[in-house]
Amino acid sequence: MSTFAIDNLAECDLDAALAIDLSSFAPSELGGSPSSARAVRETSLREEFARSWSTLRAARGHDGTVVGYSLFWQVVDEVHLLNVAVALPARRNGVGLALMNDLLRYARDHAIVRILLEARVGNVAAIALYERLGFKRFNVRPRYYADFEDACEMSLDL
Numbered sequence: 001m002s003t004f005a006i007d008n009l010a011e012c013d014l015d016a017a018l019a020i021d022l023s024s025f026a027p028s029e030l031g032g033s034p035s036s037a038r039a040v041r042e043t044s045l046r047e048e049f050a051r052s053w054s055t056l057r058a059a060r061g062h063d064g065t066v067v068g069y070s071l072f073w074q075v076v077d078e079v080h081l082l083n084v085a086v087a088l089p090a091r092r093n094g095v096g097l098a099l100m101n102d103l104l105r106y107a108r109d110h111a112i113v114r115i116l117l118e119a120r121v122g123n124v125a126a127i128a129l130y131e132r133l134g135f136k137r138f139n140v141r142p143r144y145y146a147d148f149e150d151a152c153e154m155s156l157d158l
């Protein structure tokens with residue numbers, strides 16, 4: 001894929017976002033079991049659409065297909081990145097980077113002073129992406145995830 005555009009993720013994009021999540025994360029990371037993960041994640045994404053402090057952004061291919069999305073919260077002058085995920089066939093094409101640059105634009109436009117996130121310590125791809133943009137690791141939360149993997153907390157001061 002050579003070109004993509006970024007705009008708001010709409011509720012009609014929910015199935016595409018769910019498919020990306022289900023192929024990107026283990027059921028426990030989505031808050032459910034193998035049989036319940038889809039329903040649990042759907043409920044939680046629907047809640048995000050209803051939250052005034054939540055933003056969902058989509059990266060779309062030339063035909064409008066959602067190939068990746070981001071989800072973040074604005075909390076006063078901070079942004080908390082909750083998710084950025086790219087469909088498997090679209091990875092390593094700059095989609096994740098474009099979604100993160102879109103987040104940085106949002107941050108600049110809203111006078112955000114700090115962006116916070118956490119990632120699995122073993123998530124080499126995500127940590128490399130964040131470090132490329134200047135995020136720094138500032139803490140490790142031991143056994144943070146359901147499978148007891150540690151979380152790496154990262155931040156970017158703007």
Ligand SMILES: CC(C)(COP(=O)(O)OP(=O)(O)OC[C@H]1O[C@@H](n2cnc3c(N)ncnc32)[C@H](O)[C@@H]1OP(=O)(O)O)[C@@H](O)C(=O)NCCC(=O)NCCS
Binds near residue numbers: 094095118128130
């Ligand atoms: C992390 C993720 C969003 C990256 O998306 P992507 O579109 O593949 O990333 P990009 O093509 O924009 O990569 C940008 C840079 O990030 C780094 N990067 C991305 N994937 C990488 C990998 N597998 N290994 C090492 N570095 C990687 C590289 O520096 C890359 O630049 P380069 O391709 O010029 O070397 C994607 O791997 C993904 O969806 N993972 C599953 C979901 C997830 O774990 N999300 C993060 C939750 S904390």
